[in-house]
Amino acid sequence: MSRFENYRHSFNNARLTRSTSGVLEVMFHTDGGSLLFNGHTHEEFVELFHQIGSDPDNRVVILTGAGEAFMENISPEGFDFFTPRGYDKIFREGKKVLMNLLDIEVPVIAALNGPVRLHSEYALLADIVLATPDTVFQDKPHFDFGIVPGDGVNLLWPEVIGSIRGRYFLLTRQELDAETAKDWGVVNEILPRDTLLTRAHELAESLAALPPLTSRYTRIALTQKLRRIIDEGAGFGLALEGISAADVALQAASAS
Numbered sequence: 001m002s003r004f005e006n007y008r009h010s011f012n013n014a015r016l017t018r019s020t021s022g023v024l025e026v027m028f029h030t031d032g033g034s035l036l037f038n039g040h041t042h043e044e045f046v047e048l049f050h051q052i053g054s055d056p057d058n059r060v061v062i063l064t065g066a067g068e069a070f071m072e073n074i075s076p077e078g079f080d081f082f083t084p085r086g087y088d089k090i091f092r093e094g095k096k097v098l099m100n101l102l103d104i105e106v107p108v109i110a111a112l113n114g115p116v117r118l119h120s121e122y123a124l125l126a127d128i129v130l131a132t133p134d135t136v137f138q139d140k141p142h143f144d145f146g147i148v149p150g151d152g153v154n155l156l157w158p159e160v161i162g163s164i165r166g167r168y169f170l171l172t173r174q175e176l177d178a179e180t181a182k183d184w185g186v187v188n189e190i191l192p193r194d195t196l197l198t199r200a201h202e203l204a205e206s207l208a209a210l211p212p213l214t215s216r217y218t219r220i221a222l223t224q225k226l227r228r229i230i231d232e233g234a235g236f237g238l239a240l241e242g243i244s245a246a247d248v249a250l251q252a253a254s255a256s
Contacts (some may be wrong), residue, residue: 002054011048013041015066022059023204024052025197027066034067037118039078039090046093049100059215060204062109063126064197068134069114070123074141081147082249087242094151094238098230101125102223105216107207111200113193117141121152124160124186127222130200131187137176139169148244150237155229160186 004024008016013035015027026048028035035041052058065071080086101108102125110126117140123129139157142149149170158166161184168174181187191199207215 001056002051004055004057007051007055010051011044013044014048018058019201019205019208021205021208022057023062023201023208024058024060025062025064025201026052027064028071029066032066034069034073034114035065035071036073036075037071038075039080042079042090042093042097046097046100049097049104053100053103053105058104058106059208059212060107060109061104062111062197062200062204063122064111064200065113067114070110070112070116070135071119072115072117074118081145081242081245082252087245091235091238091242095234098125098152098234099227102227102230105219107204107215107219109200109204111196112187113196119151121156124156125223125226127219128203129187130189130191130196130203131178131181132193132196133178133190134193135178135181135187135190137169137181137186138173140173142241143173146244146248148237148241150239150241152230152234152237154237155233156226159226159229160184 004018013028013030015029016024018024030036052061079090081090098121101122108126109128109130110123112123112129112131112135114132114134115136116123117138120137120139139149139153153170157169161169165184169176176186178187178190182190189199
């Protein structure tokens with residue numbers, strides 16, 4: 001069992017604040033600005049979501065970002081895609097982070113403050129998704145690195161927007177604007193940037209006012225199918241991603 005005072009300052013890339021009613025705001029950032037995702041944040045977020053899910057005093061969770069983007073830029077620092085031991089770490093973290101996010105057994109609101117070009121599966125595992133007009137969705141880094149998009153986006157995008165749309169989205173690196181995302185069921189509300197968090201907290205406080213077991217068990221009831229999808233498919237997708245990464249490494253070594 002976690003306690004807020006023991007973990008609130010433990011994460012370099014997440015600023016945590018909690019209201020007296022138990023609404024926990026998690027703001028992803030790098031040095032106070034928009035998050036630069038790398039291997040260190042990949043590892044950190046496994047523990048972040050574990051601690052949040054283990055704290056019984058969290059009643060609702062809001063995920064948002066600092067600066068102009070929710071998750072847009074990635075650095076290879078801290079990742080080792082190209083050795084068996086290195087990818088084993090990514091494989092284990094990639095499975096665990098999604099299950100830990102689903103193990104947050106209270107309502108989760110994603111307040112997307114801008115583009116989501118990587119790890120959009122975090123938003124798709126939220127119960128309510130709010131966005132700004134400049135929010136766009138894209139799966140960019142996987143094909144940029146030459147590897148399979150197998151970290152959960154392969155499971156969740158076809159589930160959320162439909163099989164044909166989801167596969168097209170991933171295969172073409174389609175950029176999905178906020179209005180289209182809303183029409184396709186990815187986003188619930190589009191809000192001006194200056195009212196995004198206000199609306200998120202308004203919704204969160206209304207959910208926090210529910211009886212604790214009601215809100216908790218509703219999150220569990222609503223995510224059972226997603227839990228089954230992730231449990232059955234995440235490891236397989238990540239294994240395929242790892243095989244493709246090994247092939248990229250082999251080609252690079254042959255070319256040098």
